[in-house]
Each structure stands twice: as C-alpha cells, then as structure tokens.
Amino acid sequence: MSAVSGRQLMDDGVLIKLDDVSKQFADNTVLSNISLSISSNRIITLIGPNGAGKTTLVKVVLGLLTADSGAITRSPTLRIGYMPQKLIIEPTLPMTVGRFLQFAEPDSSLCRAALARTGIPRLLDYPVQSLSGGETQRMLLARALLRRPNLLVLDEPVQGVDINGQEALYNLIASLRNELGCAIFMVSHNLHLVMAATDEVICLNQHVCCSGSPQQVSIDPAFVELFGTRTALYTHHHDHEHDLSCNVVEEVPSSHV
C-alpha cells in the first residue's frame, strides 16, 4: 500500500488519515475497511448503533489500539486533546479538580483559565468525586484544552448530562472550535443535537454506512435503515438557557444557531 507521508498530510491540511483500517477482537470483526481523514478545523461526528465500533475507532485514532490491517498516517503537527467517555476516580484517591488538571499542565494559572473557559471557574479546589456529570465533562474538556490541541477527540461528550446541559455543552464545543481553530472528532448518540453543529457525519456500523454533511446523511437510505425515519434534524431551540445550577441565564449566545 502506498501510504501518504505525514508531511504530505500536513501540507494538505489533514491531521490524520485512515486507509482501509480493520480491527478484530478474537473472531469478532469490530471495524472493517474504515477510511476517513480529519482536516484541521472540521467537526466530524461519528454516529452509529451500540456495538458499531465507535469507541474502538476512537481508540485507533488516538493510538490506544493498533489496527490489524490498513494504514494510519498522522501529521507531524498532530496534537490531540482527548476527552474520555467517562471518568471513574477511586473514592480512596483524594484529588481536586486543580490537581487533576495538573497532569496536563503544571501551571495553575493556566489551569484556572481553562476551567473559566469551560464554565466551571469556581470548582478548582473541589474534590473530583463531588462533581456532577456535566461538571465532570467540563473538567475533562478543560484538561483536553490544556494540551493546546489541534484535534479534540470527544467520546460521547454529553454522557450523564441533562438535555439542556447537553445543548450548552455542544455550543461550548462548537465555540471552542472557532476560538482554537482545532478539528473535532466526536462520538455521539444524540443525533438531534449533534447534527446541527457538525460539518460531517460518519455513520458507522462496523463499516462506514454513509458519510457526508448532516443533511445528506439524514436522507441516506443506509442511515434511515439504521435509525428509522423518525430521526429528523433537530431544529427546536429553547428561548432561554440554563446554567450549571439550572438557573435561567438571560442572554442566548450568538453561536446558538
């Protein structure tokens, strides 16, 4: 296979490229012949039913798993910030939010700034175990940001967050893309919310069923077969926002399309 060089990718503005990647666990094929490329500044969303291999694909992109076949090329400039699906910290481990962020960045003033950016500036000295689902996700996002990534990889970023909080979190992620100029590769179950804020959707079910803009994908027969016709683009919006403590916040952010 004539794989492109990492330098070539960099010149084309591509951060990472997968060609015909397959992965098996025992006799079970989890990914078959996946090809995709992530260019700078793009938001790419991976959707698919349970067991479709979404998390496996994320781990292959991250380099946590090696592919059985196929080629993966990374740009030499690639710098990944990763937000895992969930965080379980032993109750026996005393760990404040600030200490947790120090694994990515020793400078505590930068850690404070990252928390402010993700909307939880007051939680610096709180035990990690005391955070709510949404706060935990924001803390994980802050740690990913501290890496100054050009690719953010988010595995189900709104897990354990209530529906209004989910929308706020997606808006935050979309505005971070504009601010940092980084690409985003994320997994989501929530088709409605995600599709409005994404450039490209990849529908995965072991292989790539279909991919393209949200509008294209939502009418693709393969997509309809997997998710049914009830799944339409999500266009409903609240006329107000909730903050983390469920108080109604006055202004509606401009990124709220």
Added chain:
Amino acid sequence: MYDFLVLALLAGLAVAVVAGPLGSLVVWQRMAYFGDTLAHSALLGVALGLWLSVSSVATVTVICLLVAVLLTALENQNKLATDTVLGILSHTFLALGVVAITLVPGGRTDMEALLFGDILTVTASEVVAMWVTSAAVLLVLKNRWQPLLATIVHQDLACVEGVAIARYKVLLKLLLALIVAISMKIVGVLLITALLIIPAATARRFSTTPEQMALAASALAAASVCLGLGMSWFWDVPVGPAIVLSASVLFLLTTVRWSPRRNRRKTG
C-alpha cells in the same frame, strides 16, 4: 545495651517512610491482593536463601521481583478473574513456602518469625540494606510520581498525553516487590499488606491531594512502628502484630474522630 531496640526502630522506620506513598498507590490501584501474593511468595525466597546458605534479604528480593514479573505476564492472559488468579497463587505460594522451608536439610527455622516478623533480631547490615532499598524506592517514586499517578488516575488519558503506561504499571509492581522484601523482617509475610494499606486508609480521611495522603500515611506508619515497639516493650507481645494493631487503632480512632465530616469545624 538497647542496641537491638535502636536497630529495630531504624528498621521499622526504613519501611514506614516508603509504606506511605507505596501503600497509597496500592490502595488507589486496588492492588492489596497483589501485594498479598507477593508477600506470600517471599517465603520461597527464604527457603532459597536457606538452601543456598546466603542472606535471605537477597533471595527474597530476587523471588519477589520474579513473581511480580510473572503476575504481570499472567494478568494479561488469563481468562479467570484477576482476584481468583491471585487468590489461587497467593495461597499456593504460602503453602509452597512453608513446605519448602521445612524440606531444607538442616534448616531449623522459626516459622512464627517468618509469618509475623522478627524485628528485634534485625542486624546492622540488614538495617543498612533496608535503608538503601527504601531510599532507592523513594527516589524513584519522587522522580516518577506524576506519570505513575497519571497512569493510575486514567490510563487512556495518560497514554494520549504521552505517558508510557505499560512501563509504569510494571514499575509499580517492581517497587512493591522491593518493599515486600524489606518489610518481611518487620511484620512477617502475613502482615505486610496491612502495614501498606492501613496507614494509607487512615491518611485518606484528612487529605485533599494524593501527595498529602502519601506523606500522612508515612507519618502514620512511622507512628505505628513506634507504638508497636512500645507495646512490645511494655507488654512483651510480638512486635510485628503490635505494629499492625497500632496502625489499626489509629485507623479506628480517626474513624470516630473524623467521621461526622460536616461537624469537623465545630469539633476541631
């Protein structure tokens, strides 16, 4: 004339200072059973030392390191649950150690000392060996604390951030093996994990960062060693169990003292 007491104290403190950070890591990583298995295998090291007529400190260290490597290899392969595997190996090693020691020709060994410790017969050269090992482990822990901890907190995150997690998982087990080897003389193979875990569990109650917990655990382990020696001196009880009991008493005292967390300020 109290030389043996001074030596015993020095030996106990050598273990106590590392028991804090290493015990905390064991608690966070849920490696208590792993530690037990290592500790039980130390008896085989003693048997080997008797058989070769060399110092048991060296043979115990070698055997513990070998077992640590073996367990790491098994961990990734076995289809049984890890605690089942460790449960089988732990007690197999214990039984095997006892049998092996009995079979060594001419070996007249005080089994109780091996199982529960014999700190009062520690020699000056053994104390030196303990402090050298202990200092080396502390130095490694100090230099590699951040990546070790990052690996424990979240493996995948640490790996994406560039930590060689496989290396640190092995390192932790090797350090544990070294400490098991030097703790054996103090509390015996049956009580080693207690000395690692109980002070760490006690320290958890008044720590807000991992580093505080590690340091507090060292202080508590040192206090337990002193209290245990004192108990043994005044009531003529075996030192190893007395040290562990002291650690348990400290744990219980802090449970009573600290458990109503919200009233902490009022009562303090």
